[in-house]
Amino acid sequence: MTTENLISEIKKKKSFLCVGLDVDLEKIPSFLLEEEDPIFSFNKAIIDATQQYAVAYKPNTAFYEAYGIKGWKSLEKTINYLNQTYPEIFTIADAKRGDIGNTSSRYAKAFFEDLGFDSVTVAPYMGKDSVEPFLAFENKHTILLALTSNEGAYDFQTKKIAKEEVYKHVLKISKSWKNAQNLMYVIGATKAEYLAEVRKIVPDSFLLVPGVGAQGGSLKEVCKYGMTKDINLLVNSSRGIIYASKEQDFAEAAAGEAKIIQVEMKAILDGIS
Amino acid sequence: MTTENLISEIKKKKSFLCVGLDVDLEKIPSFLLEEEDPIFSFNKAIIDATQQYAVAYKPNTAFYEAYGIKGWKSLEKTINYLNQTYPEIFTIADAKRGDIGNTSSRYAKAFFEDLGFDSVTVAPYMGKDSVEPFLAFENKHTILLALTSNEGAYDFQTKKIAKEEVYKHVLKISKSWKNAQNLMYVIGATKAEYLAEVRKIVPDSFLLVPGVGAQGGSLKEVCKYGMTKDINLLVNSSRGIIYASKEQDFAEAAAGEAKIIQVEMKAILDGIS
Numbered sequence: 001m002t003t004e005n006l007i008s009e010i011k012k013k014k015s016f017l018c019v020g021l022d023v024d025l026e027k028i029p030s031f032l033l034e035e036e037d038p039i040f041s042f043n044k045a046i047i048d049a050t051q052q053y054a055v056a057y058k059p060n061t062a063f064y065e066a067y068g069i070k071g072w073k074s075l076e077k078t079i080n081y082l083n084q085t086y087p088e089i090f091t092i093a094d095a096k097r098g099d100i101g102n103t104s105s106r107y108a109k110a111f112f113e114d115l116g117f118d119s120v121t122v123a124p125y126m127g128k129d130s131v132e133p134f135l136a137f138e139n140k141h142t143i144l145l146a147l148t149s150n151e152g153a154y155d156f157q158t159k160k161i162a163k164e165e166v167y168k169h170v171l172k173i174s175k176s177w178k179n180a181q182n183l184m185y186v187i188g189a190t191k192a193e194y195l196a197e198v199r200k201i202v203p204d205s206f207l208l209v210p211g212v213g214a215q216g217g218s219l220k221e222v223c224k225y226g227m228t229k230d231i232n233l234l235v236n237s238s239r240g241i242i243y244a245s246k247e248q249d250f251a252e253a254a255a256g257e258a259k260i261i262q263v264e265m266k267a268i269l270d271g272i273s
Numbered sequence: 274m275t276t277e278n279l280i281s282e283i284k285k286k287k288s289f290l291c292v293g294l295d296v297d298l299e300k301i302p303s304f305l306l307e308e309e310d311p312i313f314s315f316n317k318a319i320i321d322a323t324q325q326y327a328v329a330y331k332p333n334t335a336f337y338e339a340y341g342i343k344g345w346k347s348l349e350k351t352i353n354y355l356n357q358t359y360p361e362i363f364t365i366a367d368a369k370r371g372d373i374g375n376t377s378s379r380y381a382k383a384f385f386e387d388l389g390f391d392s393v394t395v396a397p398y399m400g401k402d403s404v405e406p407f408l409a410f411e412n413k414h415t416i417l418l419a420l421t422s423n424e425g426a427y428d429f430q431t432k433k434i435a436k437e438e439v440y441k442h443v444l445k446i447s448k449s450w451k452n453a454q455n456l457m458y459v460i461g462a463t464k465a466e467y468l469a470e471v472r473k474i475v476p477d478s479f480l481l482v483p484g485v486g487a488q489g490g491s492l493k494e495v496c497k498y499g500m501t502k503d504i505n506l507l508v509n510s511s512r513g514i515i516y517a518s519k520e521q522d523f524a525e526a527a528a529g530e531a532k533i534i535q536v537e538m539k540a541i542l543d544g545i546s
Contacts, residue, residue: 069346069349127427149373156397156446157398
């Protein structure tokens with residue numbers, strides 16, 4: 001998917017909501033456990049119910065790997081379902097990969113070509129040649145961990161390299177990498193005060209913002225400091241949406257939660273347009 | 274496996290060789306492609322042929338994920354074979370994972386409990402709470418990316434935080450994490466001159482050293498600066514061993530290459546004991 005398509009979907013749907021599909025068998029409605037593939041059944045229902053409010057879905061691969069081969073089958077079915085049924089939806093493999101060149105190429109092939117994701121999250125620690133293999137794929141996007149939303153973000157990311165924080169250095173340096181137009185960045189919503197700083201360095205890049213909702217970030221703050229004229233934001237919510245209910249109505253409940261966020265987004269988008 | 278077991282195996286085998294199982298179907302002997310599971314057949318033969326010279330095996334998960342579900346099955350069969358046939362061998366899932374707390378727990382469970390690896394490689398960028406879930410597993414080991422062997426290592430890892438390089442900061446900070454006794458570190462062999470610096474900070478930790486052989490590192494240099502009285506080194510070679518031949522004799526050829534390194538190791542170990 002091109003960046004233009006994504007922007008146009010956001011404008012059309014008046015939403016930049018990304019739904020995180022972090023599926024835990026202990027958290028999904030118990031009656032689904034009788035299904036042949038409970039994870040896929042859950043995802044399908046959640047997707048069908050929330051897709052009108054969301055422009056992106058983000059399965060975190062850890063939750064699928066935790067179930068071994070069965071989990072990978074569920075992941076494969078989920079991405080296939082998204083690509084076939086809602087080709088206009090942007091898909092993110094939240095895999096946080098990154099390795100030496102030829103190995104990163106393997107990951108890139110697995111997520112972009114074989115599974116058919118539009119984007120993948122990548123850790124920058126190993127530098128340029130660990131990220132560029134991902135960037136080489138046309139109309140595929142690499143979402144670089146820059147400033148994450150967890151406590152540990154303060155361990156290294158906000159430390160200063162010479163005069164600037166490591167995450168700013170990551171932002172600046174990565175802009176010069178080959179095919180940098182395919183880069184997006186993860187910026188934790190719980191650090192809205194940093195967003196203005198981020199925008200000084202990457203004014204037009206898409207930012208994937210986790211941590212609104214359950215992790216306590218404010219959508220208004222995120223938009224105030226992170227939004228551009230083309231929006232260039234994807235705001236993710238996982239648990240707050242997909243685990244809204246454990247009953248028969250779980251999908252409607254998820255839709256309800258998604259709608260609440262989307263309505264808030266619409267109000268903001270209407271305000272700037 | 275406990276650290277003591279690993280050290281005792283190293284002393285017994287007079288080897289601290291780790292064989293990287295980065296299996297590429299285009300690189301394995303073509304006659305194996307007729308087998309039901311060419312990757313597993315290849316790994317089994319390589320393991321059987323080289324195990325007397327090696328104390329550890331390290332499949333890089335990217336190479337398995339690249340083949341989707343089939344690849345995961347091959348990985349599962351490989352680790353099961355290792356655990357059942359050579360329980361004294363140390364196993365490393367070279368997965369370079371790392372995510373927020375509850376997600377890292379998933380990865381830890383997948384690699385330590387479900388697959389049964391002794392250790393996993395983890396990227397430190399997200400800090401303490403992204404690594405500690407791995408550390409919580411008893412007699413399991415977390416190998417933290419500190420100073421990697423690729424070009425991109427100079428992008429961030431060798432940059433200075435205040436007065437010290439990022440990788441040193443990673444070493445120092447990570448020592449204070451809960452269950453830090455389960456930490457090992459990746460230190461690229463192509464940077465032997467840094468090893469002395471590393472040892473000042475982590476004198477007793479195991480270092481996983483990639484890059485000897487194909488990537489040009491020198492075993493002697495690595496030992497000179499990185500070895501301790503308990504050795505505390507694992508030196509990895511992947512391509513140099515497993516792709517020694519594409520013919521019927523590929524396993525013997527791999528054994529031959531492994532032996533060359535092991536003989537060099539033995540000479541060094543005999544010299545210090």
